[in-house]
Amino acid sequence: MVERVVDWFRAEARDLPWRRSDASAWAVMVSEFMLQQTPVNRVLPVYEAWLDRWPTPAALAAEPVSEAVRAWGRLGYPRRAQRLHAAATAIEEAFDGVVPDAYEDLWALPGVGEYTAGAIASFAYQKRHIVLDTNVRRVLARVVTGTEFPAAATTPQDRRIATALLPDAAPDAAQWAAASMELGAVVCTARSPRCDDCPALKLCRWVADGKPAYDGPPRRGQTYEGTDRQARGRLLAVLRDTHGPVPREELEAAWTRDVTQRERALASLMSDGLVTEEEGEMFALAH
DNA sequence: GATGCGTGGGG
DNA sequence: TCCCCAAGCAT
Structure with missing residues (x-):
């Protein structure tokens, strides 16, 4: 492979x-x-x-x-x-x-x-290490394990499989790391894999098994609309696009749908060290 | 181990 | 349109 x-x-x-x-x-x-x-x-x-x-x-x-x-x-x-x-x-x-x-x-x-x-x-x-990103884990899940999708996070089994495949020579290992990631990124994709173009088609267990549908635990969806995350993004965008401190009112205008949520988002941005409050109710990106 | 953390493109 | 998800990390 x-x-x-x-x-x-x-x-x-x-x-x-x-x-x-x-x-x-x-x-x-x-x-x-x-x-x-x-x-x-x-x-x-x-x-x-x-x-x-x-x-x-x-x-x-x-x-x-x-x-x-x-x-x-x-x-x-x-x-x-x-x-x-x-x-x-x-x-x-x-x-x-x-x-x-x-x-x-x-x-x-x-x-x-x-x-x-x-x-x-x-x-x-060019050193010799297993490199397990979402692409490689998906390729290994399909080709080796025969499942459509990998687990949510890297597992000991992922590491075992990757270690067993890792070429002995460091330059070869590095090339394999790049190649397996590329395969997952452009051919063995999550949504609609291009199996006809896959160099591992003939040894793919998932294909050999008839591409069984995923039946593991539901994969975590990312809600975004209306979340604290979105509020943080809106607030930070204002500060990013302005050089120098911004008055509180201008920041508040970026998220008016929920005041409690806005204050929570601002507090978390400050807690994360991304935003600082300066003199006179002014806010800026943290230095 | 589950959750929070941005944003935008493509099916 | 809506939904999925894109080379993860820190807690």
Whole structure:
């Protein structure tokens, strides 16, 4: 399976900027943060602008976190921008400005978890790690386990399967990580997989079993309209698009349907360190 | 382990 | 239209 998928990848891989040979480890790291829950096509323009402005961790660390949150724009989950800034600061202080290559060092950085640590070590440094994102877990669920969808979160079984498949040579392992993710992203997709184009079609257990319908626990839907999350987004958008502090009334105008909810959202944004209150009932992105 | 956390595109 | 979901992390 590994060889077939890697061969397919060599022929069909999308030309993405963070995959080019001149992409720095920092560039890979920036892409990984942005791609956490945001699609590639929306990441691309922000990624380019970000690296143009902050080509190194030191460059980002030298500016206030508010600038990072502003530059993040509408990618969503702005705490990722905050964590990327914090990670850049940690890299500057603890690693002399060089993105670490050790998995444990990476995992210890703000905003870097199991997946992202493996991804950076693998893609930036060609090291040998299992890299389990939603794409890879779906590919393994179908091809190996024979189920349409993986579990909600990474399981010990996922890790066992991925470890068993991992090529011995580090460069091969890194290539396989990229290839298996790509397969899940463009062929073995969640909604309507393009099995006719799949290099693993002949060894896919899910296909061999007749593509049985998913019968696991209901997958968590994300409600959004009218949630605190949406309220937070509206409030933060006002601060992002304004340079300098904003009077409370202007912020309040961004969410009028539920005052209690608005106040809760504002309090949580301040609690998260994304927003600060300044003198005279004025609010701004936290520095 | 379940929940909260943004936003917008595509089927 | 509405619903699903997109390279997760922290708590």
